[in-house]
Amino acid sequence: MSTIGFHSHNHDQCIADTLSTADAHCAEEGLQFTPVRRRVLEILLAEHKAMGAYDILPTLADEGLGSQPPVVYRALDFLVKNGLAHRIELLNAYIACAHLGRAHRPAFLICRECKLVAEADAELARGRLGEAAREAGFTIERMVVELEGLCPACAA
């Protein structure tokens, strides 16, 4: 699984692919991919950047799709719960999933300069940390792995 986000790519295609994968996924799972939810995912997809709920809200409001915080938060909860987006704890922000459809344990590389976020895969549970958790008798239910630093462009 490769790291997405810092490389240039055909972004229109990237958006279109992800949306149609999302459509298919929701149809399969019997999930209601409503206009609000779909539009929030589109907005997130517009850039590989994390966006706060209050960054998304005005766009949504302009389009008459709900202008109060709960609307966005509910949509984001839906997307996160169903693996279509991720929450970045370090930024209190949200980003579209870059590995839609594939099971993964996401880790995030966050550029502190340009705010771009790349999604990588963290095979933590097998490492030394997984051992530490087992030794402590700790049952892992959710992992948050976020690395802050500089992307190649900003480091140069």
Place this chain on the structure above:
Amino acid sequence: MSTIGFHSHNHDQCIADTLSTADAHCAEEGLQFTPVRRRVLEILLAEHKAMGAYDILPTLADEGLGSQPPVVYRALDFLVKNGLAHRIELLNAYIACAHLGRAHRPAFLICRECKLVAEADAELARGRLGEAAREAGFTIERMVVELEGLCPACAA
């Protein structure tokens, strides 16, 4: 480096040791370990639980040590910057460092039931994730690794 937090231990001793290590550390580094800062660390040490800034504030206020948010946040910033405490992003909360004095890359095991937090060591940079970051040309400056789950007591 062992995982601390889920095992019972002599807690008064644990607090006293940590405070005196902190005193020594600040003296060495020429840091001003002021009453507010010291008291905030003490409050954090009282439990191996993460506390929000607004949990700490009333105690501080009762003692006449500052009753407004910035006072606590400044003290917490000091403690975090100097490695005496850590911020838990998943909880928007803070916890005293359990491995004071030893260099470490902390990872946290957070019990969703009893809110106890244990500190372990994450040797991430050498694993598959470190490779992914290198491949992406990403320079890691800060790591956040937090695992949510159940501690042994709550799992039983």
Place this chain on the structure above:
DNA sequence: AGAGAGTCCGTTATAACATATCAATCCCGG
């Protein structure tokens, strides 16, 4: 001693992020 720099603290106000609650609507199966 006095001037100036640096650090910390107290205070007010406000920004940024998130959720509780309840009513209204929509949609689908029975």
Place this chain on the structure above:
DNA sequence: CCGGGATTGATATGTTATAACGGACTCTCT
């Protein structure tokens, strides 16, 4: 057509964090 479940709309509020400014203290240099 009706009832139940999910979604949305709207109001209000809760929680976490920071901006901005002034005063107090200490240290150093002259």
